[in-house]
Every structure is written in structure tokens, then in C-alpha cells.
Amino acid sequence: MVVPGSQHIEDKMYNPPAELQRDAHVPDFNSYLALYRKSLENPEGFWKEVADEFFWKKPATGPMLQYNFDMTKGNIYVKCMEGAKTNMCYNVLDRNVKERNLGEQVAYYWEGNSPDHHMAITYRQLLSQVCRCANVLKQMGVKKGDRVSIYLPMIPELVYTMLACARIGAVHSIVFAGFSSDSLCERIMDAQSRILVTADGVYRGEKLINLKQITDEALEKCREKASSTVTKCLVVKHHALRAKGGAACNKLQTPWDSECDVWWDEAMRDAPEECEPEWLDAEDPLFILYTSGSTGKPKGVLHTVAGYLLYTSLTFKYVFDHHHDDVYWCTADIGWITGHSYITYGPLANGATSVLFEGIPVHPHVGRFWEIIEKYKVTKFYTAPTAIRLLMKYGREPLQKYDLSSLRILGTVGEPINPEAWHWYYDVVGRGKCPVVDTFWQTETVNVLLCFVLANGKHLATFPFFGVEPTILNEHGEELEGEAEGYLVFRRPWPGIMRTVYRNQERFENTYFRKFPGFYVTGDGCRRDKDGYYWITGRIDDMLNVSGHLMSTAEVEAALTEHSAVAEAAVVSRPHKVKGECLYCFVTLKDHREFTHTLVEELKRLVREKIGPIATPDFIQNAPALPKTRSGKIMRRILRQVARNEKDLGDLSTLADPKVVEILFSQRCEAA
Numbered sequence: 185m186v187v188p189g190s191q192h193i194e195d196k197m198y199n200p201p202a203e204l205q206r207d208a209h210v211p212d213f214n215s216y217l218a219l220y221r222k223s224l225e226n227p228e229g230f231w232k233e234v235a236d237e238f239f240w241k242k243p244a245t246g247p248m249l250q251y252n253f254d255m256t257k258g259n260i261y262v263k264c265m266e267g268a269k270t271n272m273c274y275n276v277l278d279r280n281v282k283e284r285n286l287g288e289q290v291a292y293y294w295e296g297n298s299p300d301h302h303m304a305i306t307y308r309q310l311l312s313q314v315c316r317c318a319n320v321l322k323q324m325g326v327k328k329g330d331r332v333s334i335y336l337p338m339i340p341e342l343v344y345t346m347l348a349c350a351r352i353g354a355v356h357s358i359v360f361a362g363f364s365s366d367s368l369c370e371r372i373m374d375a376q377s378r379i380l381v382t383a384d385g386v387y388r389g390e391k392l393i394n395l396k397q398i399t400d401e402a403l404e405k406c407r408e409k410a411s412s413t414v415t416k417c418l419v420v421k422h423h424a425l426r427a428k429g430g431a432a433c434n435k436l437q438t439p440w441d442s443e444c445d446v447w448w449d450e451a452m453r454d455a456p457e458e459c460e461p462e463w464l465d466a467e468d469p470l471f472i473l474y475t476s477g478s479t480g481k482p483k484g485v486l487h488t489v490a491g492y493l494l495y496t497s498l499t500f501k502y503v504f505d506h507h508h509d510d511v512y513w514c515t516a517d518i519g520w521i522t523g524h525s526y527i528t529y530g531p532l533a534n535g536a537t538s539v540l541f542e543g544i545p546v547h548p549h550v551g552r553f554w555e556i557i558e559k560y561k562v563t564k565f566y567t568a569p570t571a572i573r574l575l576m577k578y579g580r581e582p583l584q585k586y587d588l589s590s591l592r593i594l595g596t597v598g599e600p601i602n603p604e605a606w607h608w609y610y611d612v613v614g615r616g617k618c619p620v621v622d623t624f625w626q627t628e629t630v631n632v633l634l635c636f637v638l639a640n641g642k643h644l645a646t647f648p649f650f651g652v653e654p655t656i657l658n659e660h661g662e663e664l665e666g667e668a669e670g671y672l673v674f675r676r677p678w679p680g681i682m683r684t685v686y687r688n689q690e691r692f693e694n695t696y697f698r699k700f701p702g703f704y705v706t707g708d709g710c711r712r713d714k715d716g717y718y719w720i721t722g723r724i725d726d727m728l729n730v731s732g733h734l735m736s737t738a739e740v741e742a743a744l745t746e747h748s749a750v751a752e753a754a755v756v757s758r759p760h761k762v763k764g765e766c767l768y769c770f771v772t773l774k775d776h777r778e779f780t781h782t783l784v785e786e787l788k789r790l791v792r793e794k795i796g797p798i799a800t801p802d803f804i805q806n807a808p809a810l811p812k813t814r815s816g817k818i819m820r821r822i823l824r825q826v827a828r829n830e831k832d833l834g835d836l837s838t839l840a841d842p843k844v845v846e847i848l849f850s851q852r853c854e855a856a
């Protein structure tokens with residue numbers, strides 16, 4: 185997908201290499217169309233065939249999909265394979281080891297933050313670790329339906345824990361280990377988790393992060409706000425064991441509460457390697473994952489077992505044209521949906537071999553990604569535009585030291601990719617030989633619109649995945665035919681769509697279904713061209729996308745107004761060379777408070793503490809007043825223009841006090 189205004193540059197077709205095409209699951213556009221039509225015309229037969237690859241303890245009694253998308257006709261719901269019983273963990277591990285003879289195949293090459301730390305984990309070893317962890321959780325009192333919060337870096341134990349939850353029917357709620365203690369506390373409280381799994385500490389690049397300390401602060405905050413539901417905290421000795429040597433090791437003080445805290449290695453030592461999976465209903469919850477909501481309070485997106493299994497496994501197979509000899513690497517963090525679907529569940533369901541990377545792209549040197557691709561002979565590589573833009577800055581030289589000839593397919597996700605980054609990815613990383621699959625999706629949807637590797641030729645625009653029926657509506661909810669631009673919505677569900685917002689069905693319905701009854705509303709704008717390709721044009725609500733991380737203006741504003749000097753705050757996005765978008769904040773101070781450099785630093789620190797480093801504002805501007813309508817609504821459009829220094833303001837007649845705009849322009853920040 186592409187940034188608005190630049191489509192015309194990229195209205196060009198690219199053809200994949202013949203050898204890729206020969207063996208592909210979807211060898212050409214007509215095969216894509218045939219499969220796509222089948223998926224819409226006969227969803228029952230289409231999804232049944234997918235389900236037949238997996239193990240069902242009891243077959244379904246209901247249809248493959250049942251739903252209501254129309255609020256005027258009752259509650260919104262989606263159900264897949266009602267009556268069936270299965271287990272996700274059994275399907276992604278036991279089935280591969282026992283039925284498909286993949287026990288000795290590597291499931292993950294784990295590569296640590298430091299190149300000295302690495303290990304290979306086979307499917308058999310993974311199964312055994314997962315079963316032991318499942319037994320540890322059971323011993324701690326975790327039962328089917330209980331929530332387990334996981335606050336871990338990208339280490340094998342993260343995968344063990346999530347699959348252990350899936351095995352015993354516990355619902356995992358993974359919180360990205362870059363979030364602050366406030367964010368962690370909020371997510372623990374909303375999920376009412378019984379157990380928290382974390383690690384002592386972790387290096388991200390050069391920086392040592394004391395995860396256990398953040399965890400303790402989060403639990404303390406939960407206790408202050410309400411009685412905490414967390415009874416035990418399981419702590420992986422990651423830093424102390426793996427990052428041995430050097431004085432740095434001694435820098436970390438791990439706070440310890442012997443009532444609550446349990447060391448992972450001690451608990452795992454005696455745990456049995458056998459654990460019977462819990463046979464779950466198809467629609468039992470698999471996990472909750474929090475995503476930003478426009479009110480500022482994160483939404484617990486809930487996914488269920490059977491539908492998510494079918495959809496992640498099928499999307500992985502087709503999006504990356506998976507073959508058994510591939511080595512696949514997705515650089516996302518499992519703390520985000522991309523990691524859930526395309527590091528853990530999708531690849532494992534296909535018996536794939538993946539790289540699991542703990543580190544960052546520029547440590548210990550800026551060629552780290554390319555070094556890893558050479559080391560493991562990675563064939564399929566999936567990353568985000570922000571990472572590409574970051575690495576582009578260092579030019580071609582860091583790549584030229586490594587052999588990247590193993591690469592076959594490149595993928596991108598998370599935000600619109602700008603043509604410059606796309607070309608660098610295609611020409612420099614892929615040497616013009618690897619199709620780039622741009623995948624558009626959301627925490628709520630799993631992969632929905634994408635460039636099929638071989639099925640279509642315009643690399644920045646997409647077609648719907650099987651079973652997905654997009655359409656474009658105008659402001660009045662009327663469907664637009666042919667070439668059109670408007671709201672991207674979906675007319676019917678597919679197995680992997682979210683089921684609800686955890687403990688808040690009302691919010692689920694209001695957020696996604698109220699605006700246009702009968703449709704799931706994505707919140708993104710979209711254009712359909714004359715050939716039927718979809719081009720995402722970006723968010724059309726109050727959400728920001730910083731380095732591929734979605735956040736709401738409201739949550740940053742709430743953090744800023746917690747400062748005693750701030751009366752009011754408004755946050756908008758401003759384009760950024762690497763991050764895509766960055767945060768530009770306007771603050772109105774209380775009477776007699778002064779806008780100083782120290783205050784700006786305090787505010788930045790506050791946002792980091794409240795949300796996490798990803799939300800750190802790049803710009804904070806003094807705003808003696810904000811542009812408001814007569815009814816008091818902040819006009820963000822104007823603030824965006826001030827942030828971007830766009831002087832052509834159009835109609836200002838709805839403003840209560842147009843003078844405000846001049847003042848804001850005179851005080852705008854040029855540089856961060």
C-alpha cells in the first residue's frame with residue numbers, strides 16, 4: 185500500500201521470477217481468482233477443506249461460519265465450527281511431531297541480542313518445553329479460561345509460555361516488553377490475570393532493561409487501584425543465565441518477593457514432560473491482545489481457537505508461499521499481533537522453520553539483519569517499513585558484505601510503505617528478484633488484503649485474501665462501485681476476525697459496527713483503482729501510526745495532562761523520515777506556569793513512563809490556546825497543518841477564535 189498522492193508512480197506491473205512461479209501455491213492471477221471465487225461462493229466447502237488438515241477431537245456440528253454483522257438485527261457475533269473440539273497447541277506441535285514426522289526439524293533458530301547467544305530448537309524439544317511449562321502453570325493453579333499475562337522479551341520462553349497456555353486452555357495476554365509499568369498494570373487489571381510471566385532483565389541493543397522491576401511496579405500499581413488478581417509471578421532467569429560475563433551482569437538488582445515470585449528454571453526442573461491437552465470448544469478464547477483505542481483506553485481484542493488456527497495457517501501458507509525447505513524470518517516482536525500470527529501460530533501450524541530474533545537491527549552493527557539472513561540462509565523475510573527506512577540510511581555497504589542470495593520473497597506490514605522504501609527493499613535487499621508482499625491487516629483482523637506473491641503485479645496495491653470481501657463506502661454509507669475512494673469496510677467475516685472486545689461487547693459493536701450497519705469498519709481509508717486493486721490511504725480516525733505501532737491521540741493526551749502544569753493537550757501526527765509518523769504535541773499550560781526546556785523534558789519523560797518509549801513525543805509546542813469550534817471541539821485538522829507548516833488553511837469560519845491559528849504558527853517547532 186502506498187502513501188496518498190504517489191500512486192501514479194507505482195502503477196506499474198512487476199513479474200515474479202519463473203522458478204518461483206513454477207512451484208507456487210498460486211501460480212498465476214487466474215488461479216488466485218478461481219480460489220478467491222470459491223472462497224466466497226462456497227465458504228462452507230472452502231474452509232472445510234482447510235479444517236481437514238487439522239486434528240479435531242470432535243467434529244463440528246454447526247456450519248463453518250455463522251454471523252450477524254448488522255447491529256439493527258441484534259448482537260454482533262461470529263462463530264466458526266460450532267460444536268467442534270480441538271486444541272491449538274496439539275495442532276501446531278503434537279500433530280507435527282507425531283503425525284507429520286517433523287520432530288527433528290528445527291522450529292526456531294533463536295538468535296539473541298548478542299551474536300554470541302543462539303540456539304536451535306526442534307519441534308520435539310519445543311513440545312517437551314511447552315508441556316513442562318503447561319505443567320508448571322497448572323501447578324500454580326491455572327485452569328481453563330484463566331488469563332495469564334506475559335511480559336517477556338523475544339526469547340524461547342515467550343513461545344513456550346504462550347503455547348503452554350493454549351495447551352491447557354488458559355487465555356494468554358501478551359504485553360510488549362517495551363511497555364511501561366502503567367501500561368502493563370492497565371492490561372493486567374483489564375484481563376484480571378491470575379499469573380504474570382516475566383524475566384529478570386534483557387538487553388535491547390546496548391540498553392539493559394530491568395523487566396522484573398517494571399513488573400513489580402506494575403503489580404504495586406494494580407494493588408493500589410484494586411486488589412490485584414495476580415497470585416504468582418514466574419520469572420525467567422534470562423539476563424543472569426544467558427548474558428553471563430562482564431560487569432554489566434552485576435548491574436541488575438532483581439527485586440524478589442518470596443511469597444509471590446517463582447524462578448522459571450527451578451519450577452521447570454521437576455515438571456513432567458507429558459501434558460494432556462485440554463480439548464476446547466472451537467469458539468473458546470485463545471488469547472487477548474490489547475490494541476490502542478480512540479478513547480485512550482486499550483481494547484482487549486479477543487481471538488478464538490478454531491477460526492484463528494484455520495486463518496493464520498492458511499494466510500501463512502499463501503502469503504509467503506510456504507514450502508518445506510524454507511527458512512522464514514519475521515522481525516516483529518511477539519508482543520504485537522504480527523508476532524502472534526506470523527512468528528508463533530501461522531508458521532508452526534505449517535511446520536515451518538523460523539528465526540526468532542531477540543535483538544534490534546543496528547546492534548552490534550548496522551548489518552545485523554543481513555548477517556542473520558546469510559547465517560541461516562533465510563528464504564522468506566517479513567519486516568516493517570520503519571525498519572527498512574532505518575536501514576536505508578546506512579546505504580548499500582552494510583548489505584554488500586553478506587550473501588543474501590537465499591532470499592525468495594520479502595514481506596512488509598504495519599503501515600503504508602513509501603515508494604522510496606519499497607524500491608530500496610525490492611532493488612537493494614531483493615536484488616530485483618524477490619516479490620515484495622505488502623500485507624494490510626489489523627490486530628482485529630489478521631491478514632486481509634495483500635499482494636499475492638504471484639497473483640498480482642502491482643506491488644504497492646492489493647487484493648483480498650480468500651474469504652474476505654472488502655468494499656468501499658462513502659460518508660453516507662453508500663457502496664461505491666468501480667474506481668472509488670472512501671471507507672474500507674468488510675461485508676462478511678472470515679474465520680480469523682476478532683470475536684469481541686474482552687469484557688466489553690458494547691465497545692466492540694460501537695467501534696467496528698455502529699457507523700455502517702452490516703459492515704466491519706476498519707478505520708482506514710482506501711482507494712480502488714480501475715483494475716480492481718485496493719490501495720490503503722491511511723487511518724481516517726484519531727489514530728497515529730508511529731514506526732508501525734498504532735496509538736491513539738487520546739492516550740498520549742491523557743498522559744500529558746497528568747502533568748501539574750498542563751491544562752490541556754492535543755496530539756497530532758507529523759511525517760517522519762524513519763518512523764513514518766511521529767508525535768507532535770500541543771500543550772496549553774495552567775496560569776502562571778512557564779514553558780521551559782525542563783518542562784518539555786519532563787513531559788517527554790512522563791509519556792515514556794505512562795505508555796512506553798515508543799510513544800515518546802518528537803515535538804512539544806506551547807499552545808496558549810487550541811483552535812476550537814464554537815461547540816468546543818478541537819480542530820485537529822488545523823493542528824496537523826501547524827505541525828506540518830501547511831499554511832493553506834481553507835475555511836476557518838467554524839473556529840471560535842481564528843486568531844489562535846496565527847499564534848500557533850508563530851510558535852511552531854521546527855526541529856525536534
Ligand code: WTA
Pocket residue numbers: 185186475520521522596597598599600601622623624625626627628706707708720722723729732733734
Ligand atoms: C496500519 C498491525 C498500510 C493500518 C498488523 C491498520 C497498514 C493498522 C498496513 C493496524 C499496510 C497495517 N499498509 N497500512 N501494509 N499494515 N497498517 O493493529 O492503519 O497494530 O489499521 O496491526 O496499521 O495496526 P495493528
